[in-house]
Amino acid sequence: MKNRHFELLRTKMRDFHRHHPWRLHGGLFIPHAYTEPRYLSWWDDVGFILNGRRVMVWWQHPRSRFSDEIAKRAQQEAGVMPDELLFRDEERQWKRVGRSRKQVVVHRTQWSSEALRAYFDQVNAIEQRLWLEGIDYTVGVSMTMRRYRWGVGMELCAPLEVCGVEGVRRLASLARRLAKREVTVEEAFPGYRYGRDMWLNEARDRVAR
Numbered sequence: 001m002k003n004r005h006f007e008l009l010r011t012k013m014r015d016f017h018r019h020h021p022w023r024l025h026g027g028l029f030i031p032h033a034y035t036e037p038r039y040l041s042w043w044d045d046v047g048f049i050l051n052g053r054r055v056m057v058w059w060q061h062p063r064s065r066f067s068d069e070i071a072k073r074a075q076q077e078a079g080v081m082p083d084e085l086l087f088r089d090e091e092r093q094w095k096r097v098g099r100s101r102k103q104v105v106v107h108r109t110q111w112s113s114e115a116l117r118a119y120f121d122q123v124n125a126i127e128q129r130l131w132l133e134g135i136d137y138t139v140g141v142s143m144t145m146r147r148y149r150w151g152v153g154m155e156l157c158a159p160l161e162v163c164g165v166e167g168v169r170r171l172a173s174l175a176r177r178l179a180k181r182e183v184t185v186e187e188a189f190p191g192y193r194y195g196r197d198m199w200l201n202e203a204r205d206r207v208a209r
Contacts, residue, residue: 022054024048024049027048028048028172029048031045038164039205039206040206041160042064046175048176053152055151056154057156057171058153058154059162059171059175061158063139065194066199074123136195139193140192141189141192143184158185
């Protein structure tokens with residue numbers, strides 16, 4: 001027996017795509033430009049059409065999630081942020097647009113206190129140290145798919161290098177196979193774990209990121 005909710009959602013997906021066409025390049029929606037060479041890749045997006053519905057892939061390399069964990073731990077180690085507004089003393093600059101009218105052209109703000117500045121300096125210093133030392137943390141591969149009224153969203157964490165259009169095409173090829181259930185992400189990367197050793201081995205390449 002068919003699920004009425006899912007059938008209705010599939011219809012909405014097809015209708016949305018029909019009335020809001022994508023601008024595709026070689027069958028792919030590629031939202032980013034690749035104008036500079038990359039040594040390591042961190043995250044990217046790509047879209048394609050499958051069975052008349054959009055599939056949007058939001059991809060992260062495991063090193064990106066490792067980096068996110070470093071940022072999280074740096075904030076935890078720095079302690080609680082001072083309970084103050086981030087900015088204060090907004091200054092407005094005006095220009096005359098008529099005999100009796102003025103228009104704001106610039107907003108300038110200042111940090112609210114030395115305490116907040118010191119806190120964020122401390123967070124940055126801790127994060128830089130953890131980048132150099134690494135942390136005890138591992139990241140595996142994962143994939144989550146969710147249905148939306150406009151199509152299907154796939155959150156994918158996998159150790160690909162997406163450094164240009166060809167890398168995007170390889171990402172889309174894998175995502176298409178995953179969406180069609182031809183393979184699982186665990187089967188595509190059996191036993192893969194990203195940890196401190198990999199992070200430290202990539203230190204030189206990260207300088208050129």
